[in-house]
Each structure stands twice: as C-alpha cells, then as structure tokens.
Amino acid sequence: MKLTIFGTGYAGLVSGTCLAQVGHDVLCIDIDASKIDQLNNGEIPIYEPGLAELVERNVKAGRLRFSTNAVEWIKHGIAIFNAVGTPPDRENANKADLKYVQAVAETFGQNITEYKVFINKSTVPVGTGKMCEEIIKRAIYAREKDTEFDVASNPEFLREGTAVQDFLSPDRIVLGSSTARAKKILDEIYRPFERTHTQILHTDIPSAELIKYAANCFLATKISFINDIANFSELAGANITDIAAWLGMDPRIGRNFLSAGLGYGGSCLPKDVKALIETGKEYWYEFQVIGSADKVNEAQKKIAVQKLTHKLGSLSGKTISIWGLAFKPETDDVREAVSMTVIDDLLEGWVEQIRVFDPVAMESMKFFGNRSDKVIYCESNYETLEDSDALMLLTEWDEFFAPDWKSMKKSMRWNLILDGRNIWHKNIVEDYGFEYIMIGR
Numbered sequence: 473m474k475l476t477i478f479g480t481g482y483a484g485l486v487s488g489t490c491l492a493q494v495g496h497d498v499l500c501i502d503i504d505a506s507k508i509d510q511l512n513n514g515e516i517p518i519y520e521p522g523l524a525e526l527v528e529r530n531v532k533a534g535r536l537r538f539s540t541n542a543v544e545w546i547k548h549g550i551a552i553f554n555a556v557g558t559p560p561d562r563e564n565a566n567k568a569d570l571k572y573v574q575a576v577a578e579t580f581g582q583n584i585t586e587y588k589v590f591i592n593k594s595t596v597p598v599g600t601g602k603m604c605e606e607i608i609k610r611a612i613y614a615r616e617k618d619t620e621f622d623v624a625s626n627p628e629f630l631r632e633g634t635a636v637q638d639f640l641s642p643d644r645i646v647l648g649s650s651t652a653r654a655k656k657i658l659d660e661i662y663r664p665f666e667r668t669h670t671q672i673l674h675t676d677i678p679s680a681e682l683i684k685y686a687a688n689c690f691l692a693t694k695i696s697f698i699n700d701i702a703n704f705s706e707l708a709g710a711n712i713t714d715i716a717a718w719l720g721m722d723p724r725i726g727r728n729f730l731s732a733g734l735g736y737g738g739s740c741l742p743k744d745v746k747a748l749i750e751t752g753k754e755y756w757y758e759f760q761v762i763g764s765a766d767k768v769n770e771a772q773k774k775i776a777v778q779k780l781t782h783k784l785g786s787l788s789g790k791t792i793s794i795w796g797l798a799f800k801p802e803t804d805d806v807r808e809a810v811s812m813t814v815i816d817d818l819l820e821g822w823v824e825q826i827r828v829f830d831p832v833a834m835e836s837m838k839f840f841g842n843r844s845d846k847v848i849y850c851e852s853n854y855e856t857l858e859d860s861d862a863l864m865l866l867t868e869w870d871e872f873f874a875p876d877w878k879s880m881k882k883s884m885r886w887n888l889i890l891d892g893r894n895i896w897h898k899n900i901v902e903d904y905g906f907e908y909i910m911i912g913r
C-alpha cells in the first residue's frame with residue numbers, strides 16, 4: 473500500500489521504516505530540511521539500535537523515500553500518517569502543543585484531490601481526531617471541493633531503545649476509526665503484523681486516543697509508586713531493591729517499571745501525564761492518582777542534588793562528575809531527562825564544574841541542555857572523574873555496571889558516589905573506599 477508519513481522523528485521514522493519493511497511503499501515527509509538531507513545521504517538523525525540497517529535496506533529496495541515536499545507527496549499515500557511532535561505548549565507547559573498536528577491536518581485538507589484517510593499516530597489528547605476532522609473539512613470547503621476523507625487514530629507504543637523491535641513485533645495495535653472504509657484501510661496496513669500474534673484492537677477514535685494516555689500514565693504511576701516506597705524505605709531501614717524484586721514476582725503486579733530511582737523523564741511520560749491532567753480540567757475532572765504520580769516525580773528529580781548537598785555540606789566550588797545524560801539507556805534523547813534537572817540544580821548550588829559523559833547523548837545535550845560553560849563534555853566516563861568531588865550515576869548504560877573502581881579512586885579528589893539507579897552493590901563500592909549514596913536502600 474502507498475503510505476505517507478508526516479514527521480521523521482523517533483516515532484515517524486521508525487514507523488515509516490518498519491511499515492516499508494513489511495512491504496508498504498512509504499514516503500516520509502519532514503519540514504526539517506536538514507533531517508531529510510541527512511536521510512537522503514544515508515545518515516540517521518537519531519540513535520536507535522537496528523534502525524540504520526533497516527532504513528538502508530528499504531531505501532535500496534525503493535520502498536522508503538524522504539522528502540520535504542508535502543504538497544506534492546501527500547498525493548502518494550491513500551493513508552496519511554501524522555507522526556509530528558506534540559511537545560509541551562510554550563504558554564502552558566502542562567498542555568500538549570497541537571500546532572504541528574493542526575498544520576498537518578491543514579496541509580491534508582488543502583491538498584487532497586481524492587479520498588484519503590488521515591491517521592493520528594502522534595500522542596494527542598482525546599478529542600483531537602474531531603478537531604482534525606473540522607480543520608480538514610474547512611480547508612476542503614475553502615477550495616470549494618467536497619473531497620471525501622476519514623480521520624482515524626493509531627497511537628504508537630514503541631519505546632526508544634527498542635523501537636524497531638517494538639514496532640515489528642508489537643503486543644497490540646490499537647486502531648480507532650468511525651467508518652468501515654477507514655477500518656478496512658487500517659486493517660490492510662497492519663495485516664502483515666498478525667503473523668507475530670499481535671492483538672489488533674479496533675475501537676472508536678476517542679477510546680484509541682485515551683488508551684495511549686492511560687498506558688503512559690499507568691507506567692508513570694508505577695514508577696512514582698515505587699519511588700514513594702523507596703523514600704520511605706530509607707527512613708524505615710528497608711531495602712527497596714529486595715522489596716521491588718519480591719513485589720514484582722506477584723503476577724498481579726509485574727516487575728517492569730518497579731525500579732526505584734530519580735524519577736521518570738523522556739519525551740513521553742512527563743508530557744503525557746501533565747497533558748492528561750490538563751485535558752481532565754477541560755471536563756472539570758481532577759485526576760487524583762495521576763496528579764499524585766506527577767507530584768512525586770517532580771520531587772524525585774530533585775532528590776539526587778538534595779542528597780549530595782546533604783553529604784557535602786555545600787556544593788559551592790565543587791566539581792561533580794555525571795555518568796549518563798539520556799533519559800534512559802540506548803537512546804540519545806535527553807528531552808525532560810533527569811540529567812537536565814540535576815545539572816540546573818547543581819549550577820544553582822554554585823558548583824565549580826560539572827564534568828559529563830554519555831555514550832550517545834552528548835550532542836543532544838549540547839543542543840537541548842544548559843549552555844553554561846561550567847558543563848564540560850568529556851571523552852569518556854573516566855575522564856569526568858579528574859579532580860572530582862562526587863560522581864552521580866544518572867543513566868544505567870550497560871558499560872557503567874562494572875567500572876574500574878581502583879582507577880576511579882585515583883582520579884577523584886573526594887570519594888563520594890551517588891548511584892541514582894541503584895546499579896552497584898554497596899559492599900563492593902564501599903570496599904573500594906567510596907562513600908555510597910543510593911535510592912531507597
């Protein structure tokens with residue numbers, strides 16, 4: 473089938489590539505000409521394991537193309553996916569900014585000349601499908617045409633770091649539509665995924681839109697729940713690692729998202745939690761549980777620097793090393809990463825230097841992060857430690873699990889380690905002569 477995808481970010485590029493991989497003829501559009509140039513030159517603008525190989529293979533096969541020419545290439549697909557960003561609104565950071573989605577709906581309405589279905593893959597507040605339908609209708613009427621179209625919803629559940637695998641073998645595919653014609657097209661697009669025993673769920677558009685928020689808010693709540701228990705564990709002399717392990721063995725609960733740490737970050741959970749709370753307000757509804765999950769998380773992101781300050785007395789004049797900037801391992805995404813909050817808080821405490829390293833997220837941090845010249849980007853995790861007073865582990869990249877403790881000890885000026893993800897063993901770290909701060913242990 474011929475498909476056009478708007479947005480070649482994490483969601484759009486992975487979706488487009490994987491849809492090409494199962495045989496569809498996919499054209500990806502972005503307004504960012506530099507991204508499209510990179511893609512047309514065989515470069516991948518984001519770090520996502522396995523993606524580069526798949527892009528190369530499908531481009532070679534002629535099933536995957538990239539362009540900035542929306543007006544021309546909207547003609548290509550019978551289905552037009554909208555996978556553009558829905559970041560926090562600049563004027564009200566608790567709301568999703570829908571201007572990019574609206575722009576795509578507008579382009580769709582202004583340019584289609586025959587029936588097509590407009591599919592929202594971006595995470596959009598419930599009611600956005602209806603809003604897109606009205607934008608499209610107005611744009612078609614303005615041209616004095618009566619071209620038929622449908623709007624549908626197909627929220628995306630891929631996780632950065634395992635996005636390709638998640639897209640190719642999903643647990644479920646959610647398809648929201650309101651006409652038999654749209655439903656048939658959605659079915660045809662996703663039929664190739666039935667062979668992986670994926671559950672395909674057809675529903676109405678508002679339910680499809682809300683399922684995505686419900687899923688993300690549930691995961692966020694699980695993380696905040698375990699962090700709440702972790703904070704209390706510290707006071708009560710209990711160990712959150714044991715508690716989470718045993719708790720997770722209960723099949724009613726499950727082990728995933730029960731690792732205590734410094735709170736959730738990233739481009740999805742924080743913004744989706746806040747956006748659902750905000751959408752609730754439009755209906756005079758207050759989300760009590762989700763509101764608390766959000767509050768716990770905001771406080772949790774501050775805990776690392778509070779703990780450090782408590783140990784060091786003052787941060788003024790100190791040199792702090794940071795291992796890990798990405799919001800989680802296996803991605804270069806630093807949007808709303810805990811490292812952002814930590815760096816801002818350290819700078820507020822008048823530290824002398826923050827020496828940082830991340831295996832893949834250094835460039836993203838230089839672009840999105842605090843531009844202070846006190847933030848020093850180092851070549852390796854060990855280089856961050858030179859004359860440092862404390863090390864903060866913020867992202868649990870594989871390569872940080874078994875470090876060379878002896879050489880670390882030699883490089884550091886002082887011997888404090890804050891493990892924000894509880895990846896090391898207390899006895900081992902302390903045997904090497906470090907003072908070790910953990911979360912909930």
Ligand SMILES: NC(=O)c1ccc[n+]([C@@H]2O[C@H](COP(=O)([O-])OP(=O)(O)OC[C@H]3O[C@@H](n4cnc5c(N)ncnc54)[C@H](O)[C@@H]3O)[C@@H](O)[C@H]2O)c1
Nearest residue numbers: 479480481482483502503504556557558572594595628632
């Ligand atoms: N990142 C994830 O893991 C993930 C997972 C599931 C769902 N989502 C959702 O998918 C959506 C996109 O997220 P993302 O992380 O891919 O964002 P992103 O910021 O990485 O990418 C968005 C892309 O859309 C492009 N764009 C903006 N306006 C455009 C237009 N008019 N025409 C064409 N392209 C345009 C931007 O230039 C950018 O390249 C969001 O709603 C997000 O919540 C993301």
